[in-house]
Amino acid sequence: MPSPSFDHDEVIARLGEVFRHYGYHGASLSRITQATGLGKGSLYNAFPGGKEDMANAVLGSIGDWFSNTVFSVLEQQGDPAAAFATMFEAVRHYFHSGQRICLMGAFAMDDSHDRFPEQINGYFGRWYDAMATCLMRGGLKQAHAQRLARETLVAIQGGLVLARGLDRPDAFMEAVAHQEAKITALLSARQRAG
Template sequence: MPAPLHAREEVIDRLIGVFRQYGYEGASLTELSKATGLGRSSLYHYFPDGKDDMVRAALERLGQWLQREVVGPLQSGGPPMVRLQRMLTTLDQLYASGGNPCLLGSLVTGASRQRFQAQLQSAFTLWIEALATLLVEAGLPEDTAHERAEGAVVQIQGALVVGGGLGSHAPFERVLKRLATDLLLKNS
């Protein structure tokens, strides 16, 4: 058997781009093949169960990225505001200041939500819990911290959706600009 043309991680990164853009239902094998530079048979070599395998691999890779790039900075040392700002800077880069759609957001709509519910729930829970833990460390009561953490993720995801619908980065940029301060307010 010939050597693979691309490293599996590179193939998954390219698949993520397609699933971010088109979601599960809209990501045709033709589009996935074009993005990866691999023929259908090569895609099935990497992902024997087809598109479902591809999405599971994309979500696994995203989970690793979330752990390293979002949760890691939230759990690192330093003042809570600095740690939140690190997370927000990372998200700003990932989403190109609101210009790129979110993989989680793209997969949570339509029929794919039921298909990948466990992985989607795991990713959102990981992010929310890491934020809530930081807010508790910053002195907020646990219930308030969890509510604000969940609200922050809702604001970020919502801003991506609304900004995408409006064709504007402004909603996302506004949310990121005020989010760290809003999260750490002690009396709201």
């Protein structure tokens, strides 16, 4: 089991940062042991399947956080505008205002996608569906809601890539703010008309 100085959640958080920084293939065992402070024996005791188990645990943790903090909020039968406001605030917080990459997105871009397709596809698919459903609840027609949900995912993920590529986190913040303003205006107009 992990050293008493680290709990399992802390180990997973540290593993996540190694994968974010080096990617799946670049996350060597020496980098992992250095980041976690755990020896090889402790790591393999906690994650018998090695690096793949570690990555699965990290992706599962990310999926759980988004499920509890973002997706479920959008899926509830509450006010769609409030749900989107919560989502955008959570996204800014989670991605450290554009200074933290999306590990699901990074894994989707290389052959890691083939190792973890269920988790990656599930993450993006549920996020897209939750937004589209929430937008339809707010009065948008299905095709419009789906297009806007897709656009929003592109703005968030593209904003993260651009922020990283330009070393300008404000590129992410601008993309998110633009999309948030657009959705807020649309939902407000539907509510007034409705």
